[in-house]
Amino acid sequence: MLTGGVRGERRVGWSRYSSRTFYLFVSPWVLGFLLLTAIPLVYAFVMSLTNFDGSSDRWRWVGFRNYVELLDDGDAWASLGRTLVYAAIAVPLSVAGGLGLAVLLNRRLKAVGLFRTIFFLPSVVPVVAMAIMWKLVFNRDAGILNAAIETVGFEAVTWLVDPLAFYALIILTLWGLGGGMVIMLAALQGVPAELEEAALIDGAGGWLVFRHVTVPMISPVIFFQVVTGMITSFQILVQPLLLAETNSIAEVGKVPQSTHLYMVQVYQEFFASNRFGYGSAMLWVFFLIILLITLAVQRSSRLWVHYEVDNDADR
Amino acid sequence: MQTGNRRSAAGTYLLLMTLVVLFAGPFGWLVLAALKTPAEWAAVPTRILPAVPQWDNFVRAVTDINFAAYTLNSLFLSTLYATLVTISSAAVGFGFARLRGRGKRTLFVIVLSTMMLPQILTLIPTYVLFSRIGLVNTYWPWVLWGLSASPFLVFLFRQFFAAIPAELEDAAIIDGCGYGRIFTLIFLPLSRPVLVTSFLLSFTWTWGDFIAPALLLDIDHTTLSVAITAWYRDPHGNAIPTVQAAAAALYILPVLMIFLFAQRYFIRSVVTSGVKG
Numbered sequence: 001m002l003t004g005g006v007r008g009e010r011r012v013g014w015s016r017y018s019s020r021t022f023y024l025f026v027s028p029w030v031l032g033f034l035l036l037t038a039i040p041l042v043y044a045f046v047m048s049l050t051n052f053d054g055s056s057d058r059w060r061w062v063g064f065r066n067y068v069e070l071l072d073d074g075d076a077w078a079s080l081g082r083t084l085v086y087a088a089i090a091v092p093l094s095v096a097g098g099l100g101l102a103v104l105l106n107r108r109l110k111a112v113g114l115f116r117t118i119f120f121l122p123s124v125v126p127v128v129a130m131a132i133m134w135k136l137v138f139n140r141d142a143g144i145l146n147a148a149i150e151t152v153g154f155e156a157v158t159w160l161v162d163p164l165a166f167y168a169l170i171i172l173t174l175w176g177l178g179g180g181m182v183i184m185l186a187a188l189q190g191v192p193a194e195l196e197e198a199a200l201i202d203g204a205g206g207w208l209v210f211r212h213v214t215v216p217m218i219s220p221v222i223f224f225q226v227v228t229g230m231i232t233s234f235q236i237l238v239q240p241l242l243l244a245e246t247n248s249i250a251e252v253g254k255v256p257q258s259t260h261l262y263m264v265q266v267y268q269e270f271f272a273s274n275r276f277g278y279g280s281a282m283l284w285v286f287f288l289i290i291l292l293i294t295l296a297v298q299r300s301s302r303l304w305v306h307y308e309v310d311n312d313a314d315r
Numbered sequence: 316m317q318t319g320n321r322r323s324a325a326g327t328y329l330l331l332m333t334l335v336v337l338f339a340g341p342f343g344w345l346v347l348a349a350l351k352t353p354a355e356w357a358a359v360p361t362r363i364l365p366a367v368p369q370w371d372n373f374v375r376a377v378t379d380i381n382f383a384a385y386t387l388n389s390l391f392l393s394t395l396y397a398t399l400v401t402i403s404s405a406a407v408g409f410g411f412a413r414l415r416g417r418g419k420r421t422l423f424v425i426v427l428s429t430m431m432l433p434q435i436l437t438l439i440p441t442y443v444l445f446s447r448i449g450l451v452n453t454y455w456p457w458v459l460w461g462l463s464a465s466p467f468l469v470f471l472f473r474q475f476f477a478a479i480p481a482e483l484e485d486a487a488i489i490d491g492c493g494y495g496r497i498f499t500l501i502f503l504p505l506s507r508p509v510l511v512t513s514f515l516l517s518f519t520w521t522w523g524d525f526i527a528p529a530l531l532l533d534i535d536h537t538t539l540s541v542a543i544t545a546w547y548r549d550p551h552g553n554a555i556p557t558v559q560a561a562a563a564a565l566y567i568l569p570v571l572m573i574f575l576f577a578q579r580y581f582i583r584s585v586v587t588s589g590v591k592g
Binding site for chain 1: 324327328330331334335337338339340341342344345348356357358359360361363403406407409410411414415416417419422425426429431432433434435436437439440441443444459460462463464466469493494495498519522523524525526540541543544556559560563566567570571574575578581582585586588
């Protein structure tokens, strides 16, 4: 494209230069990917074939014994089940809530910017501060939530133990749905107004237009939200650790059972039981499960995601 | 019609105000807790306001633990990572946007897939690996992470650079510029808003990160995020929620300031990744 009128041999030289420069420019990422993603993953796989305890040098190879043991590990599967339930509740609610807020704010309202800021803000709050804040809100005796519940005439409840700890975790997650709202808001503003107006003139009601015009138009964005939301939910670890009534994260055993999600279980195998080999096997199985679920969701997207012609495809 | 509209507008505002209470409430409760005496905090029935604001909680928050040192650690680590990762991601993004090479498409697909890879999966084995080669209790992991670019930021830069018209670099090439100078003299200055976005985002990531410093750094090297979680204790070893609340308020202050003054940069990042992706 930039060599119109230049002789062929210079074009070859230039393209060689350009390709060498390309590798030079992307090399930080390539090296980083190999050193800090690929090697750790391979290393975890190697560890998963041993009974390494994290420190002593007297480990030995155990083949696939860790994986065989995992098949029979009721605690691990229970934690996986809880993680899937958590994702199945938190992701749809976050996405629907983000979309709902976006629709609410995608109108001519006074102070709309202020509302957007307030709803967006929680999503940038660091997880540690989030946990400290919500522990104060959820506190049995001194928390504002129980105070509100008692004011309207109900009994105070204990939020941070079983079984309510699970719902407390969901509430904490939903509090951060403002990031999704901002994405949805931008997507809604990208829907051509003529399209919705035409449907309205044709006599479709507001809900029908939303359901059959607006939602299909922004379905790629909804899909993206679902996928990233799932990945985030699967790897959740710090929130259950910090919400638990522990004095340090080393006391992973004090995490209530209902929020004892898969990564908490992995963390416990590594750092409470010093079973680095077994924990690594758990990581690898999880890696494969996440891969499968993500691929399945990608597949399903063909059925419900509506893509415009991608004008960026040739870049 | 007129009154119906007005009624629905009133309903909308009522709903919005309820949501404001739900979203802003925890911030308010944190600040109130930070201003109470322990007795007021534990009072039954619950007291909303402290009789006298206990500013002393903030004094204790910064003196009970070595708050200044942890703040410096956090600041240093966040600035270090944000600077390195912004430069490396800009370079990689430029490569993917403007240069050609065999395997470019495949590489870019890998970049996008690693965005989907849960980081915790690699973090634990990385920690084990780093502890074996002596990188634990140093800041070298953050240097390495910074130098190796972030897939998310690479994508952000790539989208921006890809939209710049080709005439600009054609002219520079005719003038005899190599890509190194095209990148540093033309594209980097043009990308100032993305540079700011990238820096602020990666700064707040590191400032807010908990699990990496918790795994990799000991009590002397660790960051504020780890320090405030567990170390506010009375002599009997019981947690002091009021002082911890004050510490948490101080800890999120920089993030809130950055967010309030630079909200459009945050919005740009989520929108680029979520809508144009």
